[in-house]
Amino acid sequence: MKIGIVGLGLIGGSLAIDLRSQNHDLLGVSRQEATCKVALEKGIVDLASTDLSILKAAEIIFICTPMDKIAPIVEKLIPYLDNDTIVTDVGSVKQPIVEACSKLWDNFIGGHPMAGTAQQGINAAQSNLFQGAAYVFTPPDKSTGRTSPALRGRGQPLANLDKLKQLAVSLGAIPYICSPEVHDRAVAWISHLPVMVSAGLVAACLGETDTDVLELAQNLASSGFRDTSRVGGGNPELGTMMAQYNQDSLLRSLYGYRDRLEHIIELIETKNWDNLQQLLTENHQARPKFLN
Structure with missing residues (x-):
């Protein structure tokens, strides 16, 4: 062929x-x-x-x-x-x-x-x-x-x-x-959202104003940070096009992520360790379903 x-x-x-x-x-x-x-x-x-x-x-x-x-x-x-x-x-x-x-x-x-x-x-x-x-x-x-x-x-x-x-x-x-629409909603969660979350992670770290703390954090960063931040450090043009072409689905997933992040913040602020552990346990059990 x-x-x-x-x-x-x-x-x-x-x-x-x-x-x-x-x-x-x-x-x-x-x-x-x-x-x-x-x-x-x-x-x-x-x-x-x-x-x-x-x-x-x-x-x-x-x-x-x-x-x-x-x-x-x-x-x-x-x-x-x-x-x-x-x-x-x-x-x-x-x-x-x-x-x-x-x-x-x-x-x-x-x-x-x-x-x-x-x-x-x-x-x-x-x-x-x-x-x-x-x-x-x-x-x-x-x-x-x-x-x-x-x-x-x-x-x-x-x-x-x-x-x-x-x-x-x-x-x-x-x-x-x-369908194209179902595809775009699905990849917003498992591909496009991680790019933006990863980019936000790096940007948040760069917001540390104490230069000694920032330098030490950069020196100590290992596999956990490397894996979590990898996709956010990829091709900027591709990341921008993901957001531009899949804006509605990406925003939907970002809003959902923001809601869960705010819930986690609330659990930590109120020292609700039992519910935090339950959430982390549920995530631990659910993660393998996303690994094809």
């Missing part, structure tokens, strides 16, 4: 490595010539270019760019797409992306592989990144409005979704299917 990838960073490059190892033909597009050169030198793709036209032979195209670039790229791709070409993305927010892109192309299916590292760029791409990870697909609601039929593929939703699920399984990932 000929597979196109737009955006040869960590996710796009890692997808290419695994899919090419399965004897698919990989066509890669990047904005930067240097990235294309590295991808070819490392054997990550079979063909690389800054020109989207090389994807005209692709049967499936993954768009692995920042979220604000996904819909514009779909629109630019349309002249090069066959009616049956499947287009998907890897953005961490789905509702606004699926809504915009499915109006441009009937064969668009939203996707979100729940995998990654703190590293970025083509040199961070690695094999088996998606092994054991959830891979969520969010088909569009076909009851929504569409643009001109001239801009659309034929639309074979079940067959197209099955092809993407098979590819996800071939990566060692675990496919999940849900």
Whole structure:
């Protein structure tokens, strides 16, 4: 199968490595010539270019760019797409992306592989990144409005979704299917909220006005702080886009977190140690359910 990838960073490059190892033909597009050169030198793709036209032979195209670039790229791709070409993305927010892109192309299916590292760029791409990870697909609601039929593929939703699920399984990932809206509410709790909580943790520590205390805290910080603060120290652009594209669901989760945090503060202020221990015990018991 000929597979196109737009955006040869960590996710796009890692997808290419695994899919090419399965004897698919990989066509890669990047904005930067240097990235294309590295991808070819490392054997990550079979063909690389800054020109989207090389994807005209692709049967499936993954768009692995920042979220604000996904819909514009779909629109630019349309002249090069066959009616049956499947287009998907890897953005961490789905509702606004699926809504915009499915109006441009009937064969668009939203996707979100729940995998990654703190590293970025083509040199961070690695094999088996998606092994054991959830891979969520969010088909569009076909009851929504569409643009001109001239801009659309034929639309074979079940067959197209099955092809993407098979590819996800071939990566060692675990496919999940849900609506874009349900996806966004779920990831707000377990992905986007932790980024903001983690960022708030670091910012709160930096609010310590005694420089001796702050310096000692920085020197003493070990695995607990490192694990808790990791996601808040990631890509600032990605974190901002999570908030921008998933604002309502993220705010809902932040308000919920604030309420629980205020409850914990109240328990400590009133020295209600029994109820605090009960809460911590319930959390201890519930946490494994969130670890897939």
